[in-house]
Each structure stands twice: as structure tokens, then as C-alpha cells.
Amino acid sequence: MTSDAVNHGRPLIGVVGGGQLARMLVEAAHAREVDVLVQAASPSDPAAQHAFELVAADPVDAEATAAFLGRCYGITFENEWVSIDGLRGLERKGARFFPSLSSLEPLVNKLRQRQLLDDLAIPSPAWVELREVDPGSPALPKGWTFPVMAKAGSGGYDGKGTRVLKSIECLAELLRSVDPEEWLLEAWVEYERELALVVSRDTTGRVRALPLVETHQADQVCDWVLAPADATQLLEATAYNIAASLLTKLDYVGVLAIEMFYGPQGLLVNEIAPRTHNSGHFSIEACRSSQFDQQLCIAAGLAVPDPELVVPGALMVNLLGLSPGQASPLEQRLDALRANPDFHLHWYGKEGESPGRKLGHLTVVLKGNDASTRREEAMQALNQVRSIWPLP
Numbered sequence: 001m002t003s004d005a006v007n008h009g010r011p012l013i014g015v016v017g018g019g020q021l022a023r024m025l026v027e028a029a030h031a032r033e034v035d036v037l038v039q040a041a042s043p044s045d046p047a048a049q050h051a052f053e054l055v056a057a058d059p060v061d062a063e064a065t066a067a068f069l070g071r072c073y074g075i076t077f078e079n080e081w082v083s084i085d086g087l088r089g090l091e092r093k094g095a096r097f098f099p100s101l102s103s104l105e106p107l108v109n110k111l112r113q114r115q116l117l118d119d120l121a122i123p124s125p126a127w128v129e130l131r132e133v134d135p136g137s138p139a140l141p142k143g144w145t146f147p148v149m150a151k152a153g154s155g156g157y158d159g160k161g162t163r164v165l166k167s168i169e170c171l172a173e174l175l176r177s178v179d180p181e182e183w184l185l186e187a188w189v190e191y192e193r194e195l196a197l198v199v200s201r202d203t204t205g206r207v208r209a210l211p212l213v214e215t216h217q218a219d220q221v222c223d224w225v226l227a228p229a230d231a232t233q234l235l236e237a238t239a240y241n242i243a244a245s246l247l248t249k250l251d252y253v254g255v256l257a258i259e260m261f262y263g264p265q266g267l268l269v270n271e272i273a274p275r276t277h278n279s280g281h282f283s284i285e286a287c288r289s290s291q292f293d294q295q296l297c298i299a300a301g302l303a304v305p306d307p308e309l310v311v312p313g314a315l316m317v318n319l320l321g322l323s324p325g326q327a328s329p330l331e332q333r334l335d336a337l338r339a340n341p342d343f344h345l346h347w348y349g350k351e352g353e354s355p356g357r358k359l360g361h362l363t364v365v366l367k368g369n370d371a372s373t374r375r376e377e378a379m380q381a382l383n384q385v386r387s388i389w390p391l392p
Helices: 020-031 062-068 084-092 101-107 110-119 168-177 233-250 291-300 330-338 371-388
Strands: 010-016 035-040 053-056 075-077 127-129 148-152 162-165 183-187 193-201 207-209 213-218 221-227 254-263 266-273 313-320 344-347 358-366
Touching: 010 020, 010 062, 010 291, 020 035, 020 291, 035 062, 053 062, 062 084, 075 291, 084 101, 101 110, 101 233, 110 183, 110 266, 148 168, 162 168, 193 233, 193 291, 207 233, 221 371, 233 254, 233 266, 254 291, 313 371, 330 344, 330 371, 358 371
Parallel strands: 010 035, 010 075, 035 053
Antiparallel strands: 127 183, 148 162, 148 183, 193 207, 193 213, 193 254, 213 221, 221 313, 254 266, 313 358, 344 358
């Protein structure tokens, strides 16, 4: 580690972004006595509240990121919505980004993601670019039927930037209302379960994987995650091989998450997130090294531990903002959750409670020795949580 990467004897890294993912990275850094400079738009952002130092600027402001140059061993990202072109000058000046800008670039746009998956012969839902559809006479590709999924190439998350199209009229309206160059159409997938895998790759090329998990969505936002997924060894190996192929092809160094459908067509990659991910939050309590610890160690040049499961299993439940009158007042809900010793609460410190906004999550460590027992245990815990904190 270079001398300019330490602060009074402590390693120093930078993170671009100040939301809850950055906050949990800062918490992991505290445990390892690493200092974190955070670039966030506001001092009230979740990560800014606990950072060693705040660079008060929008995360897409590449000029502001120059404040990290020469001070940090490595710079990492909370999410992929950064100015890659703007950051190239800093990389040329010696900034070490994890992941590198070249490995991040093919993943920040869903159109480029789909092309990458096709190039690697990795199965994903059938898709076409929206610009291939004739706006004068809209029609689906041959063999497709409604409904279909429309997705924005960039900027979409938690259901934003996606539309379910149920008819030709819906398709025609989409063509009138968006830039077809920036959208894709995806054939509808019938699946049995949604799965996710969080992996990391270090500077030596070694790939490490958290346990494969099952995820459940409500209105296209993650509701809960069950770890480990009830999966055959072949299914686990297939998911790992997909991830390793992507990481190696891109020479990607950092943490990456892959969301997948599993059903009659086998395992299909739905989306790739080049960062830590909601599906890996369980790892804070359940793994020897959490997804945030993996990201931290890579960005700080520390030895990267194995993230193996150290408990039989875990359930993660998201806590989303509710409408006024939908449930008891916020502090009463939080007090009720904190009163249960089995609930490990993570509160993100966001201002206000708007419906559907991710405000926190909790993890329940499961004790069952087989998948069916753990699932039953998890669903009982989920019902307890939702009796206190319902979905929006």
C-alpha cells in the first residue's frame, strides 16, 4: 500500500455515492479500521453521516471526484450511475477504480448487458431493441405474444424504467412516449423462482461467491431474500460458472450481483448489477465476510477473506416507506422490531418516509438444518415482520 493511501496509519479509500449501500460499506470499514471518503450530494445522505470525510457533490460530478486523487488507495462506487467518460481523466492520472471503468462500461446500460450475454452465449430472455419496431405499424417479433417487458437501457431500478406491455396499443403508446434508441423489449418469462448470486473478483483474479439465494419481489421491488436457496449442486455450479465467465471476460475487479430466473427454460440471467446488491444484505450477519467487506478489502488492498456461510441460513426482509395511516407510526414500528431479539435491524437514516422508499432492512438468522425447515422458519419470521411493517 502506498504512503498516500493511509491516514494517520489507517488505510483510506473513496466511495462515489452516499446511499444505504455506501453506508453499509462505511460500517464494514469501521470494523476493519479503514477510513472512507464519501462523495454524496448532501450531508444528510445515509453514508455521509458516518464517513471519515465528505466530498459534498453529486456522485455524477466527476470533477468533484478529483478530491480523492492521490489520497486513496482505491476508489469504488455505490452504484453504476456515474460519469464514466468524466472519470477517465482521473484514471489516466493514476486513480485506481474498483471496478475499472473499462469493465464497468459494458454493464451500465441494459442494451450493452444483453449484447454481452449474447456474445458469451449466456442464456437470458429473448430481446430486441425497441428501435427495431416500426412505429408506423407496431408488431412483436415473430413467435412473441403479449405480455412483454419493456426496459429502459439506463437509469432503471426497483421497478423504475420498466413497463409491462399487455397489448399492441401499449406498445404503440410506449413508442410515442420514449426514445426507442434507449429501450429494449424482452419476451415474457415463465419462471418458478427468482435467484441471485453475489460474487467478487480480486486483483489476482480469484473469484469468491456468496451462497446462491432465492429472492421474492413485490411490485418489482425486492420483498425478501432467503439464503441459501434450495438448489441442486448443478444449479449452484451453473450460476457460479456464469458469474465467473462474466468477471473473467471483463477483467472485473470488485463485487458484482446477478439476478436470474429459474424455470422451464433453465437458468436465465435477468440483470447484472456491477456493485453490492440488496440480495446480498443477509451476508452481514450470515457470512464470514459480507459483500461490503469483500468490496472494502478489494478497494483498500487488503487480503480478501472467503465469504462462506457461517450459520444454517438467513432471511432478509426489506422495510419500505408506507403511506400515512397504513400502519402504526414509524417509531412504534421500529420499537416493535427492536424488541424482537431475533431481528437484526439495519436502519439507513434517510429523511422522511415516502411510500415504497427503501428505509432499512432486517435479517433473521435461521437455525434449521434442511431447506424445508429453514423455509418454514423464514415464512414464520416474515409474517411476524409484516404484521408490524406491511408492504406499501
